Amino acid sequence: MFFMASFDEINExxxxxxxxxxxxxxxxxxxxxxxxxxxxSAKIFAGLKAKGWKSVDLADALHLKSPSLVSKWxxxxxxxxxxxxxxxxxxxxxxxxxxxLSNEAPTLKVNFxxxxxxxxxxxxxxxxxxxxxDEAGGIQPTTVAIxx
Amino acid sequence: MDHFxxxxxxxxxxxxxxxxxxxKSMGNEVGALEPYFKLDEGLEWDDLVCAFYDxxxxxxxxxxxxxxxxxxxxxNGGPKNVRTWQEDPKLSxxxxxxxxYSKIIRTKLEDGSxxxxxxxxxxxxxxxxxx
Numbered sequence: 696m697f698f699m700a701s702f703d704e705i706n707e708x709x710x711x712x713x714x715x716x717x718x719x720x721x722x723x724x725x726x727x728x729x730x731x732x733x734x735x736s737a738k739i740f741a742g743l744k745a746k747g748w749k750s751v752d753l754a755d756a757l758h759l760k761s762p763s764l765v766s767k768w769x770x771x772x773x774x775x776x777x778x779x780x781x782x783x784x785x786x787x788x789x790x791x792x793x794x795x796l797s798n799e800a801p802t803l804k805v806n807f808x809x810x811x812x813x814x815x816x817x818x819x820x821x822x823x824x825x826x827x828x829d830e831a832g833g834i835q836p837t838t839v840a841i842x843x
Numbered sequence: 844m845d846h847f848x849x850x851x852x853x854x855x856x857x858x859x860x861x862x863x864x865x866x867k868s869m870g871n872e873v874g875a876l877e878p879y880f881k882l883d884e885g886l887e888w889d890d891l892v893c894a895f896y897d898x899x900x901x902x903x904x905x906x907x908x909x910x911x912x913x914x915x916x917x918x919n920g921g922p923k924n925v926r927t928w929q930e931d932p933k934l935s936x937x938x939x940x941x942x943x944y945s946k947i948i949r950t951k952l953e954d955g956s957x958x959x960x961x962x963x964x965x966x967x968x969x970x971x972x973x974x
Contacts, residue, residue: 734868
């Protein structure tokens, strides 16, 4: 028989050298792999819940022989193939893979038309520009592209 | 948990690291989601006794009481090389023990002598376990 004291007394800062030593043995890159597997499973689980599905429904949708494979996917231990992730994200309408090539904001291109009056420009470009205009047979609308 | 580590640190070191890594991930990142466990490992339908999902082909079982997504009581376990834990004396002992503690905890939660804190992260109150 043994007794434990009040949880409030002992629970706050329980620590174990044994556990701490083992945790220190896990390399950061290994922990990152574990975290990713757990998060992928969590995301798939959330995707199932959002559709009101159980494991068997996903197994059916993917024509799997057994829902036990889905249980394995959800366990946080599975090393997924890209093909499997693509199938799952398509069926559940979730995003598991980010394949964007760049993180930069997409370029917005705006085209608009202005009339350029040669007389309003500086002396330096007035003559050459007027010559181009004359050769073209008079003033024409000019397209200016501004890229933000 | 300490017993579990001490008992298997030599023969199942990598498995232990993986289990601890997943426990850390649950604690820091994702919570103790249901599919991370094999549920209904205990003999009573509502005893909350489950097994931490073992790595495929490894079969190192760690039995737990999953109170919620935020509270899991980790017990002991061992390699499971039989179809059911009842066929292995060591696993039977561990599961029976954790079922025993589950009973005490659930009883205390019901009578109010043990409570889950407002933030849902820990127990409050007196917990006396009798073996």
